[in-house]
Amino acid sequence: MPTSFDDQKQLELTKRLVARTPIIQNACDLDLMAFLHRHPRALLTTEQLAGFVGYNLKEVAKALDSFIEAGLLARTTQQSMHAARMFVLLLGGRQGEGVKALLELGSMRVGRQSILEALDAHGTRPDQPDASPELRLVKRG
Numbered sequence: 681m682p683t684s685f686d687d688q689k690q691l692e693l694t695k696r697l698v699a700r701t702p703i704i705q706n707a708c709d710l711d712l713m714a715f716l717h718r719h720p721r722a723l724l725t726t727e728q729l730a731g732f733v734g735y736n737l738k739e740v741a742k743a744l745d746s747f748i749e750a751g752l753l754a755r756t757t758q759q760s761m762h763a764a765r766m767f768v769l770l771l772g773g774r775q776g777e778g779v780k781a782l783l784e785l786g787s788m789r790v791g792r793q794s795i796l797e798a799l800d801a802h803g804t805r806p807d808q809p810d811a812s813p814e815l816r817l818v819k820r821g
Contacts, residue, residue, distance in 0.1 A: 694798040701778040708735045720769040
């Protein structure tokens, strides 16, 4: 929760940026997009990709499908027995500019936290009734 005027102002700016980038709707989307931004041409299986970003396969597959549908990601068709596919990030369009700005902010820890706060304030997607709650570490002592 923001504690100062500057924190509140930053959260409001981040909320506007998140609202302009509806393709990023949760932490998985943000982290997967950040990974793809760092590796814009990746030859991986979906299972490997899920392992690298630390989310379950179902979440990652859903995010990949959303990115492809939005035109932000291309996935090659499978032409051999190999399960790996080439994922190519496409951030050239208008929606891509919003994603780039969000990724720039999210490249720093405080920026990522701000984005996650804004996403929490925005609420979970209506098509995600089974969204799991955030896990927190609790220190016993």
